[in-house]
Amino acid sequence: MRKLFIAGALLFSLTSQAQKAKKAPKAADPKPFAATITPDDLKKHLYIVAGAEMEGRETATDGQKKAAAYIENHFKSLGLAPGNGSSYQQLYPVFQDSMVRAGLEVNGKSFEYNKDFSINFASAYTSTLFGGDVVFAGYGISDSTRDDYAGVNAKGKIVLVFAGTPPAQTGTTVRGRNPFAIQEAAQKNGAIAVLQVANGSPRRPGGNKGNMYVNGFRKTIYPNTFLISEEVAAAIMGADFNAAKEALKTGTTPAKVYSANVMLDFAKVTAQLNSSNVIGFMEGTDLKDEYVVISAHYDHLGKRDNVIYFGADDDGSGTTGLLDIAEAFVKAKAAGKGPRRSIIFITVSGEEKGLWGSAYYGDHPTYPLDKTTVDLNIDMIGRIDPKRKGDSTNYVYVVGDDKLSSDLKPISESVNNKYTKLELDYKYNDPKDTERIYYRSDHFNFARKGVPIIFYFNGTHADYHRPTDTPDKIDYVQMAKRAQLVFYTAWEMANRNDMLKRDIPLDAQFR
Ligand SMILES: [Zn+2]
Known part of the structure; x- marks a missing residue:
């Protein structure tokens, strides 16, 4: 009705x-x-x-x-007339990375890619770093709620953080929705690379080709971030590793500088592709x-x-x-x-x-x-x-x-x-x-x-x-x-x- x-x-x-x-x-x-x-x-x-x-x-x-x-x-x-000036096609850029090589060594011991460590190609850039100090910084959080970098100077250093969020903050923070929060905090504190202890295996699916993406020109380029296994973290932190892991389950443990010779290597080539919209006009x-x-x-x-x-x-x-x-x-x-x-x-x-x-x-x-x-x-x-x-x-x-x-x-x-x-x-x-x-x-x-x-x-x-x-x-x-x-x-x-x-x-x- x-x-x-x-x-x-x-x-x-x-x-x-x-x-x-x-x-x-x-x-x-x-x-x-x-x-x-x-x-x-x-x-x-x-x-x-x-x-x-x-x-x-x-x-x-x-x-x-x-x-x-x-x-x-x-x-x-x-x-029909072309719908983009004199062209029927409106091109837009698409990027795709292929990894050339990746390596990680701690005190002369080399670790295996896709087993002990992995790296997200799209946000990483080609670089080889040799660092003599590693800063452990809890969950890598550094904002108004919490500062895992307190008491250390991370400037120019590699930082090591654990994946995840502190127990009290699980699911309640904006940070949980910002995939680059850890990188932002590291960059703010002057770090040059991030090692993040992965939950489970750091293996990433797929081969040496990354996913396509469109935001090839970034407003901010973050420190390279390697996902690492607990073995890599233990090789850097020694006996402290297990204690830190336990402490983080319930709250926090102070930041600390470890002396370790770490080599981080990553190289990729980025193909600049294009795709198009096809537009006809009447x-x-x-x-x-x-x-x-x-x-x-x-x-x-x-x-x-x-x-x-x-x-x-x-x-x-x-x-x-x-x-x-x-x-x-x-x-x-x-x-x-x-x-x-x-x-x-x-x-x-x-x-x-x-x-x-x-x-x-x-x-x-x-x-x-x-x-x-x-x-x-x-x-x-x-x-x-x-x-x-x-x-x-x-x-x-x-x-x-x-x-x-x-x-x-x-x-x-x-x-x-x-x-x-x-x-x-x-x-x-x-x-x-x-x-x-x-x-x-x-x-x-x-x-x-x-x-x-x-x-x-x-x-x-x-x-x-x-x-x-x-x-x-x-x-x-x-x-x-x-x-x-x-x-x-x-x-x-x-x-x-x-x-x-x-x-x-x-x-x-x-x-
Ligand atoms: Zn579909």
Whole structure:
């Protein structure tokens, strides 16, 4: 009952608005263009995007670049303009370290990498140090609550600390959430390197190649930090080691300088790679300086030991949906029914690594975000959530539509009621939902800049992030309906008189 009332009121307000704004062109019918988004067409694209040739589309790899080229060619063939100056691709830097060597010696005894010690490549820099003193400094804490460096001068010295937090502070301090707190404290006290006694084995997984990262140029470069075994610590502290270990379980034990000849060696090479967002642009008519963004991520997990993670649903489905939505808008424009606002079709990469591409666009937008009325983000629309109760043949999860603009949800619902009639499931829009879906795809990088968003999602399934997420398992009929819903919603966003009002405080979304 209530829903019907709201929809009725909205329809009324839309009609009265349209009557008021005389210059607004008569609304065209989007149906014939939505009908060009077909299961067959989506299937054709998805078998290519999620095919073996694309090698799982891992960010900053050849597979990603092949997928980017495919998307760019599609945009070009449709006649879309490049969305980043004269280029369809917006490159952003990606870094990856390979270790060349690592060594650790105490008083002439050398220890074994990945058994007695390890090092986090990404935060370490190439250096070989020979130190004659080591400062033991408890848990390595040095702030307003506690100073494990009290009574010693750590300037220019290697420090040795234990991992963990003092018993009284377990789980209660900000420090527990700052991964660099120990390095910050060491640096503040003038230390040049940190040896941290690991809980358990210091072995790090993987080979000599580190993970990719984007923050290659750091505001602060911290002292190199080696995770060490208890044997290494005992070789430095001698008989004191066990006593210190016991004392730290209940509280503290004073800092102390140990005389020991310690050699710390680490060398890496850093490859400077790049990845890209692929952006196609369609100019609007009378409102062309305002924008609608449709987004999807085209990267996936790549290959592991030659096993391809195809990522057909995640997010080949959103990517191909976007390609077909773009085509539908091109056909509308060719028929003289192009959108009033400009439309930005953006496929981003780096999503699986940490929403990198959308974060980069959010910080380096090629069109102003304050003139971007909405981002409609599509990530996984080709499958069915087996956990979902009830009819699963005609639904989509809708997330975030009420977070920044009170305009958006009623519009989204009225468009769906009028055209696609999917069941809009708000399960993942509940702030208490433990999956925290709202923060887990690229729309979030628009929302954090204040752009109202809708995220379309089918939920996860047994093939999620597995090599078995393949194009043969897609429900193309349902996928087409969901893509059509995005098209209709974008159409409404692009053609209504006003941009969405931003009447909900930005901070309210971080509940
Ligand atoms: Zn994913």
